[in-house]
Amino acid sequence: MNKKIWLSSPHMSGNEQSYINEAFETNWVAPLGPNVNGFEEDLQNYLNEDIHVAALASGTSALHLSLILLGVGKDDEVICQSKTFSASANPIVYQGATPVFVDSEKETWNMCPEQLEIAIKDRISKGKKPKAIIAVHLYGMPYKVDEINRIAKEYNIPIVEDSAESLGSHYKNQNCGTFGDLSILSFNGNKIITTSGGGAIVTKTLEQKQKAVFLATQARDNAPHYQHSHIGYNYRMSNIVAGIGRGQMTILNKHVAKRRANHEFYQNAFKDIDEITFLPEPEGHFSNRWLTCVLLDSKETREALRLALEKENIESRPLWKPMHQQPIFKDSPSYLNGVSDDLFNRGLCLPSGSNLSDEELNRVVSTINTYFVTC
């Protein structure tokens, strides 16, 4: 059997171990310490010095705390991009609120501004103004920031920017992860940088960051004994894990360059195959190309190609199944235009890791070429 080629696997720089060793040598084996502070500073310096970062246990916990900070509670409604990973939507339900799903547009595959406005107007006419909007930069491609911001501002609804897949991307030269009223990052094992598991919340004020850290560390009031006047969570990142993050930050830009090179390589390799198309970068959008995704001419071709790759021990995956199609969310209100359903049917994510060798990339390409020659 050929060696397995993964969709996106962890890629260490070699610097991680020294930060971890330092944590052991100084006995900072806790959910606080110099690596946590250092990783937060690295992220702040990378994104924009005017923002604040709190390192957390996961992107999901960062989304949950974002909704809490925005006051989302029982029976509220929160708008969420339908085409995304379930972790974008689940925290709405943790808060006892209802997700309202909005479809995508074709230029970035992210939240459609027209459908967003239709949804907001309709929810308001039904008596409930949405408490927040969760917008996602899928696969690293920035959503239409200006259009989405304009609508959010017009109706005065805060945005939670899910930047889990888009660290290293930017829009009109501003970094993804700095556009939301609150933003979140993920460092899960498959993301562009990983701490094995982890995430962060990005805030505009120091007070918001302090509130997030307070809630993430069991909401302990300032008293010599343990006293609580809020419900707390155990959502802080550990100092060991943050050490991996500090090492990963040293090669983030290299990972972005390599993933973009993978995308270009595939695009060149398949330029004569009419059945395969790519998502171009619209003006002003810079994608980290976290995953290279292709659209095939039909669902049948997509599935046949996926199986042909699997037979060669190459991992590929259909694009995110929209939330409005998920059994758990089937009763949630949705505002649809058919785009995310079509993308789910015809889209396939190809191996995209920053650690892929030329030989591995060539194996993917020749498997796909062989499929189209023989089909």
Ligand SMILES: *Cc1c(COP(=O)(O)O)cnc(C)c1O
């Ligand atoms: C990975 C991911 C998350 C969740 O992050 P975790 O760190 O795995 O909890 C949320 N949203 C999107 C779009 C993701 O891809």
